[in-house]
Amino acid sequence: MQNMAAEIRLRAERRAGQLLVEMRETGQRQAKDRGRPKKLSAISTLPRLGLTRDQSSKWQQLAGRIDEATFERALTQTKQKNLELTTAALLREVKEVMRPMGSAVEPDINVIAAELIRDIESVSRKEKLKTVVQSRQRLNPTIHRRLIAALESAASDSANFKRQLFNDFEELRANGKAYQRLIRERMAEQPEPDIAEKRRLAADFENAVVRQISYDEAKNLILGNEWLGNMGITECAFGLFFGRHLAGTVCFGRTAGATSICGPEHAGTVVTLCRGACVHWAHVHSASFLISEACRQMTKKGYNVFVAYSDPAANEVGTVYQASNWLYCGMTRPKKRFRTPDGKIYDGRKIHCLTRDRTGGRLKVKRTRADQKKLLIEQGCELLDGTRKHRYVHFAGDRRIKRILRRALKWEVLPYPKREQVGDTTSPEFDYTLAELSSWVPDAVQIV
Numbered sequence: 001m002q003n004m005a006a007e008i009r010l011r012a013e014r015r016a017g018q019l020l021v022e023m024r025e026t027g028q029r030q031a032k033d034r035g036r037p038k039k040l041s042a043i044s045t046l047p048r049l050g051l052t053r054d055q056s057s058k059w060q061q062l063a064g065r066i067d068e069a070t071f072e073r074a075l076t077q078t079k080q081k082n083l084e085l086t087t088a089a090l091l092r093e094v095k096e097v098m099r100p101m102g103s104a105v106e107p108d109i110n111v112i113a114a115e116l117i118r119d120i121e122s123v124s125r126k127e128k129l130k131t132v133v134q135s136r137q138r139l140n141p142t143i144h145r146r147l148i149a150a151l152e153s154a155a156s157d158s159a160n161f162k163r164q165l166f167n168d169f170e171e172l173r174a175n176g177k178a179y180q181r182l183i184r185e186r187m188a189e190q191p192e193p194d195i196a197e198k199r200r201l202a203a204d205f206e207n208a209v210v211r212q213i214s215y216d217e218a219k220n221l222i223l224g225n226e227w228l229g230n231m232g233i234t235e236c237a238f239g240l241f242f243g244r245h246l247a248g249t250v251c252f253g254r255t256a257g258a259t260s261i262c263g264p265e266h267a268g269t270v271v272t273l274c275r276g277a278c279v280h281w282a283h284v285h286s287a288s289f290l291i292s293e294a295c296r297q298m299t300k301k302g303y304n305v306f307v308a309y310s311d312p313a314a315n316e317v318g319t320v321y322q323a324s325n326w327l328y329c330g331m332t333r334p335k336k337r338f339r340t341p342d343g344k345i346y347d348g349r350k351i352h353c354l355t356r357d358r359t360g361g362r363l364k365v366k367r368t369r370a371d372q373k374k375l376l377i378e379q380g381c382e383l384l385d386g387t388r389k390h391r392y393v394h395f396a397g398d399r400r401i402k403r404i405l406r407r408a409l410k411w412e413v414l415p416y417p418k419r420e421q422v423g424d425t426t427s428p429e430f431d432y433t434l435a436e437l438s439s440w441v442p443d444a445v446q447i448v
Contacts, residue, residue, distance in 0.1 A: 010090060013055075013062055013087060015063075016063075017060040017063030021063055058088075059087075061268060105220060176315065179227040184225060197243070197245075201245065202281055205289060208286075210289075211239060212236060215234065218239065221239075221249045221277060225279060227314050231251065231275060232253065234274060236301075237250065237251040238290070240278070247278060248282055250290055250291055252272065253271070258305075260410060262405055269304040269305050271303040276320075288320055303396075305393065305394075308391075309389040309390065309392070317416075322416045327392065328391070328392055330391060330411070331390055334388050335387070336386045338382060339382045339384060340379075340380075340381050
C-alpha cells in the first residue's frame with residue numbers, strides 16, 4: 001500500500017517537474033538577469049509555489065532528463081527489487097537503466113593490479129589476523145601450525161614478487177612534461193597488437209566515433225593511462241573509437257559546490273569532467289576532439305555546464321582545455337591532506353568520515369573534526385598542506401543557453417596559464433595553430 005501511494009506521488013512529481021520546465025520556458029517563473037532575480041511581481045517564484053530548491057531540482061530531473069520509457073522501466077525495476085519507492089531511489093535506478101551494458105570486458109593488467117592492491121591492503125584481512133593472534137592460545141595445534149606455514153609461504157612469495165617489481169621500476173622523470181604524457185610515452189615503448197592498423201585508422205578523424213561506453217571499458221583505459229590511477233567519481237563515460245579500437249575516454253561525475261558556478265538555478269546542469277586519457281597511438285588532437293564531442297552528447301542528458309581541473313603537482317596547466325576553448329577561472333583553494341605511518345596519503349575530507357564509526361550498522365564512535373585530527377597525530381599521521389588546482393569551465397548547448405550561462409557565471413575569467421618550460425616539453429595537444437584546429441573541431445567548439 002505504501003509503495004502504491006509512493007508511485008502516485010512520483011508520477012505527480014514528474015508531472016510537476018514538467019510544469020516547472022514549461023513555466024520557465026514561457027516566462028511564468030522568475031528568471032535571472034546576470035545572476036540577479038528580475039523584480040517582476042507577476043512572475044512566480046519557488047517560495048510562492050510552496051517548493052524548495054531541492055524539490056524543484058529533483059522533480060525537473062525526473063521530467064527533463066528521463067524519457068517516458070526509461071521512467072517506467074526504472075519504476076518497475078525499483079518495485080521488483082522490493083525497494084522503498086522514493087525520488088532518490090528512482091533516480092539511482094534510472095542511472096542503472098541508462099548505463100550502457102556492453103559486452104564482457106577482459107580486465108586490463110592495471111585493473112588486475114589495482115584489485116590486487118586492495119586485496120593486499122584489506123582491512124578485514126588484517127583484523128581477522130589480529131583477532132586470531134590475540135586468541136592464539138585457543139588454537140587447535142594443527143590449525144596453528146598450518147597458519148604459521150601459510151604466513152611464512154606468503155611472506156616468501158611477497159618478498160620474491162616485490163624484488164622483481166622493484167628491480168626494473170622507474171619513477172616518472174620531472175622534466176617539465178605533464179606526467180600523463182610521460183605515461184603515454186612509456187606505454188609507447190611496449191609491444192602493441194595491431195599497431196599498424198590502429199595508426200592507419202587514427203590518422204584521420206573520418207574514422208572516429210565518440211559514443212557512451214560502460215564503466216568497465218573506461219576503467220581499462222583510465223587505469224592504464226591516467227596518472228591518478230583510479231576512476232574517481234565517475235558516473236558515465238564516453239569513448240573515442242577509431243574503427244573497433246578504443247583510443248581515449250573521458251569520464252563525468254557530479255560533485256559538491258555546483259551552486260557556486262552559475263547559481264542555484266543552474267546547479268542541476270553542472271557536471272565535472274573527472275577523468276580522461278588517450279592511448280599513445282591516438283591522433284595528436286584526440287583529447288580535444290573527444291572532450292568537445294562528449295560534452296555535446298552530455299547536453300542531451302541535461303548537462304550544459306562542465307567543470308574540469310588540472311593539477312600542477314602533475315605538471316598540468318590544462319593545455320587540452322585551452323585547446324578546446326574552455327574558460328580559465330583561476331585556482332582552487334588548497335585542500336588539506338594527511339599521510340599515514342605506512343606512507344599512504346589521503347584527502348582531508350576523509351578526516352570527517354573518520355569522526356563517525358558506523359560499522360555493524362550502528363553508531364559506535366562520534367568525534368569532532370578537531371579531536372579526530374589530534375587522534376591522527378597521536379597515531380603517527382602527518383598533516384600536509386593542500387595543493388591548489390587550475391580550474392576550467394565550459395558551456396555547451398545552443399547559443400541562447402551558452403549566453404545565459406556565461407552571464408550567470410560567478411567565477412572570474414582569467415588569462416590562460418602557460419608552462420614555464422617550452423620546446424620539447426610542451427604537450428602535443430597544443431602543438432598546432434588555431435587555423436589547423438578550426439579545420440576539424442566540431443561546430444560546438446568556437447575558436448576565438
